[in-house]
Structure formats: C-alpha cells, structure tokens
Amino acid sequence: MVSFILCLLPALLATTNAQAANLNCNLCSGTAASCQASTQTCPVDKAKGGCFTVAEENTLDGTKTTSFSRGCLTDYNSTIKDPVTVTLGNGKYLRINTTRCNDTDNCNSGTLAVPTGSTTVNGLQCPTCFALNVTSCNSQITPCTGDETYCIDFIGTIQNGSATLSLAAKGCATASTKDIPAGTSLVSAFSTYNLTKVTSNPAEKTPTSGASPALGRFSFALYLPGLTGLLLVKLLA
Numbered sequence: 001m002v003s004f005i006l007c008l009l010p011a012l013l014a015t016t017n018a019q020a021a022n023l024n025c026n027l028c029s030g031t032a033a034s035c036q037a038s039t040q041t042c043p044v045d046k047a048k049g050g051c052f053t054v055a056e057e058n059t060l061d062g063t064k065t066t067s068f069s070r071g072c073l074t075d076y077n078s079t080i081k082d083p084v085t086v087t088l089g090n091g092k093y094l095r096i097n098t099t100r101c102n103d104t105d106n107c108n109s110g111t112l113a114v115p116t117g118s119t120t121v122n123g124l125q126c127p128t129c130f131a132l133n134v135t136s137c138n139s140q141i142t143p144c145t146g147d148e149t150y151c152i153d154f155i156g157t158i159q160n161g162s163a164t165l166s167l168a169a170k171g172c173a174t175a176s177t178k179d180i181p182a183g184t185s186l187v188s189a190f191s192t193y194n195l196t197k198v199t200s201n202p203a204e205k206t207p208t209s210g211a212s213p214a215l216g217r218f219s220f221a222l223y224l225p226g227l228t229g230l231l232l233v234k235l236l237a
Ligand SMILES: *[C@@H]1O[C@H](CO)[C@@H](O)[C@H](O)[C@H]1NC(C)=O
Pocket: 046, 047, 048, 049, 050, 076, 077, 101, 102, 103
C-alpha cells in the first residue's frame, strides 16, 4: 500500500504541475485554407514544450505537395528552428518555412509563406541524390542555386501515416542546416522526418575553367597508391 502511494504521488504531482503550466497551441494540418479555419488546440507543458508553425513544399514522392501545419512540441528543442531548403537533384526538393514559440496561448496561429526556390546558380556545387528504403545513395555533382550554400548529407526516416520508410539523401542546402543535430525531427502535414544522421558543410566552388581542378585531384588520387607503395617499400627496407 505504501509503495502504491509512493508510486502514485509523483504522477499526481506531475499532473498538477503540467496543468498549472500548460500552453495551448493552435492545431491543424493540410491546406492553407483548412489551417486558417482551424480552431482546434493542443496542450503542452510550458516548461519543456512549445508551439510550431510549418509551411512546406516538397517533391520527394514525385509530385509537388504543399502543406501547412501547426501544433504542439513536447520538446521545444527537438525540431528545426529556422527555415530550411534542401535540393536533392532530379527535381527533388524539400522546402520548409517554420517558426516556434512558447510565450502565449495560440502564439502559432500566424501564417507562413512557403519558401520559393531559386534557379539562379550560385557558383557552388554538391553531391546530390535521394533514395528510399536504403542507408546510402549514389550521388552526382550538381550546381547549387540561390542561398543554398551548404552541402547536406543525411539518413533518416519518413513516417507517413502508419508507414515508416528509411531514406538517404545528399544535396545543396541553406546554411541553416549546419545547426541541425542528429535526432532532429521535421514535422509537416503528412509526414514526420527524423534525421538520424546529418552533416552539413560549406559547399565547394564549381570549377570554372574546364575540368582542371577536378583533374588535379583525380591525378593526385591516381598517384596515391603509388605513393603508398613507395612508403611501404621505404618502411619495409
Ligand atoms: C522558450 O522560447 C525562448 C525563446 O525562443 C527560449 O529562449 C526558451 O529556451 C524557450 N523555453 C524552453 C522551455 O525551451
């Protein structure tokens, strides 16, 4: 009996605390119009959580999907903080505008614009690829555009309804991707992305005059086995 009460006590206290410090967030997902019309809310513990707003456009499944969502974050720091765009080659991209707030009830009821892409090349390049159900993808070098000045490389999952698919992707991305820690989730109207492994580094310049820099590196790579061989001979001698 005593242990039963001891077990119950923290739960009761937690419930009381949570109720005392709840934040209500606007809740919706779907088209811009259905999100604008929504009067639904969700509660979240103000000490840990917050509200989010997302406007997203992506072409990952071959068609362009535009979606809007608002809701509760159990952990305020578990999601991306700033707008992100990622271009993966072959017409595949993911563009997310997002904000978070935790100060007042329904602080997330504003409307965000879907990020517009740019087709203006910016002199940088990245390996690009995208594949589902795999842990790596074969990339090809693609010029970057607009403000996508970083190269991102990630693996993760897409949860779509009850289905969870793994994915691997590389591409040009906005500098805001350099702050994304592994384990971050991106919540959109129809899918939740969980980035289990992610790196993002400044993109390399596109070689200007012909293929000389690439050739330089290529020929160095050709020399490498020879150099290693020489070194081995040296060491063995
Ligand atoms: C609430 O939001 C502010 C401003 O973004 C942030 O500094 C603070 O850490 C947030 N609170 C929690 C509990 O995460």
